[in-house]
Amino acid sequence: MANRAAVPGPDPQTEAQRRADLRKHQRIAGLMLVVAFVMYVSMRWLEYQGNPGAWIGYVRAFSEAGMVGGLADWFAVTALFRHPLRIPIPHTAIIKRKKDEVGHQLSEFVGENFLNAPLIAEKLRNAHIPQRAADWAVAEGGAERVSQETGRLLDLVVNGINASEAEQILDALVLDKLQEPTWGPPLGRGLEQLIEEGRTEPAIEAVVVWLDDKAQNSEEFVTHLIDERTPTWAPSFIRELVGSKVYTELIKFTSDVRYNPEHDARRELRKFLDQLARDLQHDEVMIARVEKFKEDIMTSTPVRAIPGALWESARSTLSAMASDPESMLRQRITEWVREFGRRVQDEPELQEKLEDRVVGAASYLADNYAGEITSIIGETVERWDAQEASEKIELMVGKDLQFIRMNGTIVGGVAGLVIYAVTELLFAVA
Template sequence: MERSLGDDAEAAERVMPTAAGGLTYSAADEEKRRGVRRMKTLATGLLLLVALVYALAKWGQSSGAGAWSGYVAAAAEAGMVGALADWFAVTALFRRPMGLPIPHTAIIPTKKDQLGQSLGEFVGENFLSGDVVRVRLRAVGISSRLGAWLADPAHADRVTAELATALRGALTVLRDSDVQAVVGEAITRRADAQEIAPGIGTMLEKIVADGGHRRVVDLVCVRAHDWLVTHGDSVMGAVTGGAPGWTPRFVDRKVGERVYKELLRFVTEMRDMPDHPARGAVDRFLSDFAADLQSDTDTRARVERLKSEVLGRGEVQDLIASAWSSVRAMIVAAAEDERSELRLRVRAGLLSLGERMKADEKLRAKVDRWLEDAAVYVVTTYRDEITALITDTVASWDADHTSRKIEAHIGRDLQFIRINGTVVGALAGLCIYTASRLLGA
């Protein structure tokens, strides 16, 4: 009887496919389908029951059982009609009743793509509109909730850990060679585009004005004095070696000693006398050079050429590229260390942000506006792509499997329609038969 009512796919339904065009079935789906089968059995049993009651009532009516048999037969007959009509309506959603090619049946399998298109349009018009998104986000109050959530130290620790994990993952994915090339190109391009001479001149002018260069001069004088003391023979040898060949050797030696002593005296005086004239000459030279770096065209051009030559050297490019490896290692180490300055500062920043968002209404309003604008931009810009995801996904599903999936989820409730149709039909038939008997009387 069950099969005669169009449930000729029952055997196929008992085989649960694992996937169909991206549509998967789980153990929960199979449990729901078993519930549907139980409800089908109950609804069909009720139909068989009213059919049996109808047959007995008609037999009793023909046997002279009394007027009551007519009322029972009318109620049972109407109950059968209601049950069959609702069975046809429910079955027509998922398959062709009894396999007959009746128009407007098997609605879900045959109209699956149109249903997916309509669902996508419905979602786009009613869920992905800018006004709806703004109203929903404003009602949620994300900023106040986020502020309260971030102000909890445990939550701040969790976010910090997640950020550290994401940072490590991102640095792991990036190839050093690619990043080094980008960093090197960016630094070189920025250096080429920016004239450095005026900036160097301004900095040098300030250093000279503040006397910051004097420690460098002191260091040079000390190192020069020590070098002369250690390498006196080399200095005298250089002077003697440069003398004319016709001069006597003792004269060359005397001249070398004299030059060495004068150099040593000059350097010693310059080291020990802060107001030595040579120091003043160095100050004037640096001041003039700082001014030329800022205003002299030739000096600035020479500095730019020198800059280009330095940047073009392979050693400098290698140094720039290798800087990324050091930075990357430093960031990874800081991200992995829970007590690193980086993670502590991030945690403190999150806690501070949470407290500010809890207390500052203007900040909350600004965050809410930013989130609303971002969400509206996403849904309005990519609405077609989002709805296409729905329609394309539904279109990729197998029609029969889609029908079974949907029936597994809503079929149990639909079987109540059959039961209700049987009961309501019987009551309606009883009322009609009673009214006709009263009017006929």
């Protein structure tokens, strides 16, 4: 009993109402049987008293047959749910005994008559689902409703993801992947290719321009620097003269470098980059330095915090866009749904393709998984408690079954009356 599942049923208020209705109709059916019994006994008593009334026989035949019909139907109805009078008569308490078998037969019935591929395919084709879906999407509010529900789903999914797990995934996909290879050789090859393609020249140009601009605006700084390094006993005009001369030569040098593409300083910069590209690929010392630099960067607190920051930023942004009907995401979803709906309306070939896919998917599920789906019925019924299941079913259909008892009493009585009247007529004629 501990492993039995609860039998599903209505709420307690509805169940109490059904139980009251069942008992009411049971009393009515029982009362009709009692009335038939009283009528029969009364007619027999009148016969024993010698009452010559011909009508007595007709009433007696009606009540006697009514009792038989009522008792027979009472037995039949009761035998569905329990042993009549608690006597274990064979083939009674059918639902209680045959619960599991009925459940599996119901599974087979549903599978054979409802979840078969041809029937599902016919129903789906007649339903014209793509056309109806397109009409609904294009109509006012349809695409917006799809966008709203999609936004809710996206918001639920994004906020339902565990933050620590998301960080671990991003860490594995980004930081771990960056940290795996040795940085030196790839950087060297990349720099070498940039040099061959001439793409380092803009960088060199930017450096010399920056240096020249800085030099042009550094007269005061240069003069002050020279003044600090000149002996204090030197006359002030000497210090100013030296500072001015150094500044003049400095800006002359930076200007020459800036406007002369073949200046020696530019050549030295190019040689430096060439040597750096070779060292990054082949010099073990340089490679080790780069690896140490990489290790320092990748283990630093700001870098290790990047996955968490990325996920939080992506989560908050997606959540806000999914919840805001005016966001670009929601608007794009609405536009896409409406546009696709119009395409389905205007392109019969697209309608047919979508319909084929819907029918094909449903047929595939029916062919391959109908048994698994319908087996849920049998397995669920098996887990039900037999006594409780019998009581629940009786509550659902017992009220209607009591009408069988009432009809049995009336129909039996009428049948008995007809039989008696026919036999009386035959013997009277004879």
